[in-house]
Amino acid sequence: xETYLFYIFSFITVWTVILMILQKNPIASATCLVISFFSxxxxxxxxxxxxxxxxxxxxxAGAIMVLFIFVIMLLNLKKSELMHEKMSRLSFFAIIIGLxxxxxxxxxxxxxxxxxxxxxxxxxxxxxxxxxxxxxxYAIPFELIGILLLVGIIGAVLLGRKDTD
Amino acid sequence: MTEITIHHYLILSALLFCLxxxxxxxxxxxxxxxxxxxxxxxxxxxxxxxxxxxxxTPDGHVMxxxxxxxxxxxxxxxxxxxxMIFRNKESIQADDYRSMKG
Numbered sequence: 001x002e003t004y005l006f007y008i009f010s011f012i013t014v015w016t017v018i019l020m021i022l023q024k025n026p027i028a029s030a031t032c033l034v035i036s037f038f039s040x041x042x043x044x045x046x047x048x049x050x051x052x053x054x055x056x057x058x059x060x061a062g063a064i065m066v067l068f069i070f071v072i073m074l075l076n077l078k079k080s081e082l083m084h085e086k087m088s089r090l091s092f093f094a095i096i097i098g099l100x101x102x103x104x105x106x107x108x109x110x111x112x113x114x115x116x117x118x119x120x121x122x123x124x125x126x127x128x129x130x131x132x133x134x135x136x137x138y139a140i141p142f143e144l145i146g147i148l149l150l151v152g153i154i155g156a157v158l159l160g161r162k163d164t165d
Numbered sequence: 166m167t168e169i170t171i172h173h174y175l176i177l178s179a180l181l182f183c184l185x186x187x188x189x190x191x192x193x194x195x196x197x198x199x200x201x202x203x204x205x206x207x208x209x210x211x212x213x214x215x216x217x218x219x220x221x222t223p224d225g226h227v228m229x230x231x232x233x234x235x236x237x238x239x240x241x242x243x244x245x246x247x248x249m250i251f252r253n254k255e256s257i258q259a260d261d262y263r264s265m266k267g
Binding site for chain 2: 002003006010013014017018020021023026029030033036037040043044047048049051052055056059060063064067068071072074075077090091093094095097098099101102105106109110112115116117118119120121124125129130132133134137138141142145148149151152153155156159160
């Protein structure tokens with residue numbers, strides 16, 4: 001059962017990402033991206049990471065995608081403007097670079113000797129365990145992320161305002 | 166069918182990362198380029214979560230949450246920049262911003 005679910009969701013993820021790259025219309029790309037985020041959340045749930053799966057849906061499919069779609073609507077792009085996009089002259093090299101990186105990563109991955117997932121504790125991946133780890137062992141990085149979010153808010157406000165001089 | 170191993174997840178995340186990389190290079194639309202960067206971050210998250218399951222520790226989950234926070238900040242700042250340069254040139258094609266090419 002788990003095997004079938006893995007193949008179904010990984011196929012959906014890869015297929016929607018490919019569709020996202022090929023779509024001309026940004027709204028269609030964003031829709032494909034939402035589907036791939038949801039199926040990735042399902043993959044996280046398959047890996048017993050329930051808390052991360054919930055956060056994936058909340059943060060990515062909820063917040064970030066709403067931001068994207070908001071900006072696409074705000075820009076109010078003309079249809080002609082989207083259609084004259086030409087593919088990069090580097091497309092051929094891009095595919096070579098991608099395939100090269102992929103084969104390099106494969107070479108490294110197959111050095112991992114023991115490949116099966118072991119037994120896990122019953123509390124693995126729950127909000128309690130992740131939270132405990134986040135607020136004790138990773139307390140300082142957590143605070144730094146908070147500062148980063150503050151800087152992001154200030155930066156977004158500064159970038160988004162109209163010039164008043 | 167055989168049991169799912171860590172290799173399956175690592176191959177999937179490598180594939181997603183490479184697709185995101187190809188997308189960033191191939192597309193000229195700034196919004197789609199940002200979306201491709203989000204896909205790359207998601208691939209990294211998948212690696213973290215799969216390895217957390219493999220080593221049976223919650224550390225990878227914490228890292229995945231940090232990556233999500235950074236992705237949110239990146240999306241906010243990146244879209245702010247897109248709006249700003251759209252106001253200047255009325256275009257979101259990367260080709261139209263070559264004024265610094267010399």
